[in-house]
Amino acid sequence: MGAVEKKRGTLAATGAWEYAPAPESRDIVAFEERYGLFIGGEEVSPRSRTWFPTISPATEEPLAEVAQAGPKDVALAVDAARVGFEAWSAWKPSERAKVLFRIARILQERARELAVAESLDGGKPIKESRDVDLPLAAAHFFYYAGWADKLEYAFPGRRPRPLGVAAQIVPWNFPLLMLAWKIAPALACGNTVVLKPAETTPLTALLFADVCRQAQVPPGVVNIVTGDGSTGAHLVRAEGIDKVAFTGSTEVGKAIQRELAGRDIALTLELGGKAANIVFDDCALDQAVEGIVNGIYFNQGHVCCAGSRLLVQESIHDQLVRKLKRRMATLRLGDPLDKNTDIGAINSKAQLDRITELVEAGTEEGAEIYQPPCRLPEKGWWFAPTVFTGVAQSHRIAREEIFGPVLSVLTFRTPDEAVEKANNTMYGLSAGVWTEKGSRILWMADRMRAGVVWGNTFNRFDPASPFGGYKESGFGREGGRHGLEAYLRFA
Amino acid sequence: MGQALALPRTVELPGGGSLPRVGSVDAVALEARAGELAKRSIKRDSKIFALELAIRMMDLTTLEGADTPGKVRAMCAKAMVPDPAEPSVPHVAAVCVYPSLVPTARRALRGSAVKVASVATAFPSGQAPLDVKLADVRAAVEAGADEIDMVIDRGAFLSGQIGRVYEEVVAVKDACGDAHLKVILETGELGSYDAVRKASLVAIAGGADFIKTSTGKVTPAATLPVTLCMLEVIRDVHDETGLVIGMKPAGGIRTAKQSVQYLCLLHETLGPDWMTPDLFRFGASSLLNDVLLQLRKQRTGIYRSPDEMTLD
Numbered sequence: 001m002g003a004v005e006k007k008r009g010t011l012a013a014t015g016a017w018e019y020a021p022a023p024e025s026r027d028i029v030a031f032e033e034r035y036g037l038f039i040g041g042e043e044v045s046p047r048s049r050t051w052f053p054t055i056s057p058a059t060e061e062p063l064a065e066v067a068q069a070g071p072k073d074v075a076l077a078v079d080a081a082r083v084g085f086e087a088w089s090a091w092k093p094s095e096r097a098k099v100l101f102r103i104a105r106i107l108q109e110r111a112r113e114l115a116v117a118e119s120l121d122g123g124k125p126i127k128e129s130r131d132v133d134l135p136l137a138a139a140h141f142f143y144y145a146g147w148a149d150k151l152e153y154a155f156p157g158r159r160p161r162p163l164g165v166a167a168q169i170v171p172w173n174f175p176l177l178m179l180a181w182k183i184a185p186a187l188a189c190g191n192t193v194v195l196k197p198a199e200t201t202p203l204t205a206l207l208f209a210d211v212c213r214q215a216q217v218p219p220g221v222v223n224i225v226t227g228d229g230s231t232g233a234h235l236v237r238a239e240g241i242d243k244v245a246f247t248g249s250t251e252v253g254k255a256i257q258r259e260l261a262g263r264d265i266a267l268t269l270e271l272g273g274k275a276a277n278i279v280f281d282d283c284a285l286d287q288a289v290e291g292i293v294n295g296i297y298f299n300q301g302h303v304c305c306a307g308s309r310l311l312v313q314e315s316i317h318d319q320l321v322r323k324l325k326r327r328m329a330t331l332r333l334g335d336p337l338d339k340n341t342d343i344g345a346i347n348s349k350a351q352l353d354r355i356t357e358l359v360e361a362g363t364e365e366g367a368e369i370y371q372p373p374c375r376l377p378e379k380g381w382w383f384a385p386t387v388f389t390g391v392a393q394s395h396r397i398a399r400e401e402i403f404g405p406v407l408s409v410l411t412f413r414t415p416d417e418a419v420e421k422a423n424n425t426m427y428g429l430s431a432g433v434w435t436e437k438g439s440r441i442l443w444m445a446d447r448m449r450a451g452v453v454w455g456n457t458f459n460r461f462d463p464a465s466p467f468g469g470y471k472e473s474g475f476g477r478e479g480g481r482h483g484l485e486a487y488l489r490f491a
Numbered sequence: 492m493g494q495a496l497a498l499p500r501t502v503e504l505p506g507g508g509s510l511p512r513v514g515s516v517d518a519v520a521l522e523a524r525a526g527e528l529a530k531r532s533i534k535r536d537s538k539i540f541a542l543e544l545a546i547r548m549m550d551l552t553t554l555e556g557a558d559t560p561g562k563v564r565a566m567c568a569k570a571m572v573p574d575p576a577e578p579s580v581p582h583v584a585a586v587c588v589y590p591s592l593v594p595t596a597r598r599a600l601r602g603s604a605v606k607v608a609s610v611a612t613a614f615p616s617g618q619a620p621l622d623v624k625l626a627d628v629r630a631a632v633e634a635g636a637d638e639i640d641m642v643i644d645r646g647a648f649l650s651g652q653i654g655r656v657y658e659e660v661v662a663v664k665d666a667c668g669d670a671h672l673k674v675i676l677e678t679g680e681l682g683s684y685d686a687v688r689k690a691s692l693v694a695i696a697g698g699a700d701f702i703k704t705s706t707g708k709v710t711p712a713a714t715l716p717v718t719l720c721m722l723e724v725i726r727d728v729h730d731e732t733g734l735v736i737g738m739k740p741a742g743g744i745r746t747a748k749q750s751v752q753y754l755c756l757l758h759e760t761l762g763p764d765w766m767t768p769d770l771f772r773f774g775a776s777s778l779l780n781d782v783l784l785q786l787r788k789q790r791t792g793i794y795r796s797p798d799e800m801t802l803d
Contacts, residue, residue: 008698008699008700008734008735008736009700009735009736009737009769009770010735010769011735011764011765011770016763016766017537017540017541017754017758017763017766018536018537019531019532019533019534019537020533020534020535020536020537020538021534022532022533022534127530282515283515283517284514284515284516284517284520284521285514286516286521286723287516287517287520287521287524288517290520290523290524291520322730330759339530339531339532340531340532436515456517456519456520457519457520
């Protein structure tokens with residue numbers, strides 16, 4: 001056909017349309033200038049007498065000063081949790097449930113404030129903190145509140161008892177949501193906790209201390225100690241803990257496991273990932289593209305279960321990559337508080353350096369890089385959404401966790417090859433399968449060594465569904481009935 | 492349109508060329524994406540741009556058994572000058588009427604750039620013999636219609652006679668002559684997004700200039716997900732053949748906010764090239780006044796009384 005004949009309409013429009021800024025107001029949240037530690041139901045000044053600033057990664061502006069908890073502070077927090085445990089574990093389970101229900105409702109009532117705080121301190125887009133982090137955090141408390149007085153029914157014939165004091169260390173990618181994943185099941189089972197938020201994102205945990213006061217959580221049941229990695233190390237070494245729950249890097253997870261060797265302390269680890277997102281040629285293509293984008297660019301790729309390895313059936317590779325690149329060009333990067341922002345700021349300078357290093361390695365090893373045209377703000381830490389094509393299994397970008405908005409595209413020919421390549425990693429946290437054929441999803445799910453396998457979707461979470469890893473992605477499950485087991489012993 | 496384009500494998504049609512694979516649509520993910528785009532926050536200048544564009548893209552419609560020449564003349568006056576108090580407000584794209592009222596509309600719109608669109612082919616059911624449908628089209632074109640909105644035969648489509656649907660579109664396109672052809676799929680009767688995708692490809696293969704969701708006589712009419720589904724077909728067709736096809740959601744779009752949501756969908760699916768009345772239309776009977784009210788709100792900061800807007 002001739003070119004003229006091809007055109008029924010013509011493309012001559014100049015319909016360029018810029019969205020005006022639509023920032024969420026930050027007036028709703030007021031930070032104190034300086035925060036102490038939350039121990040025994042009260043805010044206490046740190047014995048260490050040191051504080052450090054927490055800053056907004058989007059603007060580099062200091063938001064508040066938080067305490068650097070030292071060994072004495074950690075010991076005090078553990079003591080408070082021990083004392084708290086005596087009373088809390090003897091509470092009527094239905095009364096414990098009431099407290100959790102109150103927390104859930106207060107999280108919903110203060111959702112906007114907490115969402116703005118999360119985006120300010122962590123750099124994630126407000127639409128994600130508003131539509132994902134906060135609703136899910138509240139849902140976790142609602143869910144585990146329901147289990148608190150039904151533990152016997154969760155484990156028929158066994159007599160579930162709380163463990164005692166749980167030391168919980170959470171990462172910076174979903175600060176409040178990971179807090180909820182940790183605290184809700186621990187409290188429901190009758191434990192008390194000492195929680196250490198990440199160094200770069202302590203503010204929502206400190207606001208959560210206020211939520212605990214509002215919800216009349218008894219003193220010592222929830223204790224929060226802020227600080228850098230050394231605070232976490234003190235907490236793991238502390239006398240008087242019965243359980244460690246850690247979410248973070250595989251490297252630190254291994255160090256914790258070494259530290260606990262020979263001590264009678266329960267451990268669950270939720271570590272890194274390098275998930276395969278597997279796309280078959282019969283899938284709904286445009287929706288698969290959405291899933292790929294959600295899988296890797298959600299929360300700037302700061303997601304342990306991110307679909308960072310895209311395995312595409314060779315027959316649709318070119319078409320899919322073309323669609324993907326075009327979709328990437330519509331992603332809006334910028335002010336995390338703008339309601340139209342899809343990609344926010346990278347959480348810290350250190351993380352930005354790591355992403356940059358791995359991306360350079362990708363180019364050096366011969367993969368082809370694509371980044372859509374996109375203007376990065378001058379202040380703060382940013383990284384444009386990136387996709388690598390022509391990636392081999394041996395490349396660093398196919399093996400190492402990047403924890404940034406960087407996707408590696410590989411191809412496969414048959415379902416068997418897809419399974420082999422997907423499992424050929426030291427990690428095993430999640431995977432995605434895209435196909436119209438339901439039987440193939442089940443066939444794949446049977447063979448994938450990954451804790452979660454999503455079918456025709458990605459990054460979908462529900463408190464009722466267990467989450468956790470294979471291999472170097474950790475052990476133990478969070479969420480669902482399985483999540484209770486991590487906080488119980490059986491008499 | 493010379494040679495008919497064929498659909499691949501699954502749909503048996505004559506001719507060569509190639510359209511995108513029929514493929515499939517995942518309803519959950521499609522609706523999630525449409526829902527996400529509906530949350531875009533459009534403010535200030537970008538909102539004024541969107542509201543004015545929505546007016547320029549509007550097919551002001553009356554399709555009632557009770558339509559009279561007087562009603563159509565009043566609507567035409569509104570189409571040319573939507574807001575008498577604010578001369579900067581643009582005219583709408585077209586008026587859309589039954590064939591018998593095309594001459595009235597034609598006369599009323601003389602000298603203006605507002606187009607006359609006419610429904611045809613035994614609208615809204617499409618349940619009439621082909622020669623009757625074609626006569627309907629020819630009569631509307633002879634009476635002066637610039638654009639023809641045909642309906643596909645859903646009975647034929649749902650009973651698997653895809654070839655018959657295709658051939659009807661080809662025949663109607665031929666009967667249209669120079670008039671633009673919009674093909675109404677009546678998505679509310681098709682039952683699934685997969686069927687909407689297939690029907691869109693059949694309509695485009697048959698010669699549609701525009702594909703259109705609904706007659707407005709069936710619920711649901713236009714929705715954001717079904718529109719996104721059709722926009723994705725248009726994008727695939729353009730990728731693989733270079734053909735440029737327009738889109739018209741119709742029915743159920745009553746508020747300015749909805750119209751802005753549709754424009755976000757269009758903007759982020761097909762990009763600025765499609766942000767023109769030549770390639771996107773709203774079929775609506777009651778949308779215009781709400782857009783005018785919102786436009787005044789944007790300009791003056793005050794919500795005016797609906798009574799300030801004329802009812803035509």
